[in-house]
Structure formats: C-alpha cells, structure tokens
Amino acid sequence: MGRLYAIIAIIDIAFLVFSLVDMILTPQWRVRGVPKIVWGAIIVLISPIGGILWFWIGKEPADKQEPGRPVHPDDDPDFLARMRRDKEQDERIRRLEQELADLDDDKPKE
Numbered sequence: 001m002g003r004l005y006a007i008i009a010i011i012d013i014a015f016l017v018f019s020l021v022d023m024i025l026t027p028q029w030r031v032r033g034v035p036k037i038v039w040g041a042i043i044v045l046i047s048p049i050g051g052i053l054w055f056w057i058g059k060e061p062a063d064k065q066e067p068g069r070p071v072h073p074d075d076d077p078d079f080l081a082r083m084r085r086d087k088e089q090d091e092r093i094r095r096l097e098q099e100l101a102d103l104d105d106d107k108p109k110e
Contacts (some may be wrong), residue, residue: 012048019043020053023058030060 023039039058043050
C-alpha cells in the first residue's frame with residue numbers, strides 16, 4: 001500500500017509541476033477568470049484539482065487568435081475571397097482579349 005501512495009504522490013507532483021509550467025508559459029491574453037498569480041495559488045493549494053481546473057476553465061483554447069495579431073493569408077477568408085475574385089477577373093480579361101484577337105483576325109485585309 002505504501003508503494004501505491006508513493007506512486008500517487010509522484011504523479012501528483014509531476015502534474016503540479018506540469019500545470020504550473022503551463023500556466024507560467026501561457027500568454028496573459030489566454031488566461032480566463034482570474035489573474036495568473038491567483039491561478040498559480042489555486043494550482044498549488046488544491047492540487048490536483050487546481051491543475052484540472054486550470055486546463056479546463058483557466059485558459060482560452062489554442063485555436064483562438066490573439067487580439068490585434070494579423071491572420072495568416074491562408075487562414076484569412078477575406079484574402080482567399082479576393083484571390084478567387086482576382087483569378088476570375090484575370091480569366092475574364094484573358095477571354096475578352098482572346099475574343100478581341102479573334103475579331104481582329106476576322107477583319108478582311110485591304
């Protein structure tokens with residue numbers, strides 16, 4: 001039984017350290033609820049429940065974009081729509097130029 005308690009204690013300490021390091025390395029804009037220092041106290045004082053709470057409700061999901069940070073072009077729907085529109089416009093211009101060239105070829109030579 002003593003071995004089981006030792007293993008549980010080691011797992012708890014490892015999870016405590018992992019939770020604290022993750023909390024410290026998480027940018028401030030992703031922290032929800034209370035300030036990071038309070039999250040640190042929660043993680044340490046009510047271990048392992050504090051670590052579980054940190055991962056469950058303490059931070060924004062990773063897929064959320066940082067406020068004010070530019071979106072990559074391949075993730076920006078407006079950019080992709082402009083690219084499609086530009087491609088369609090280029091195709092229309094190419095067709096019109098081809099039609100004009102065909103009309104020029106049809107004219108009788110004098």
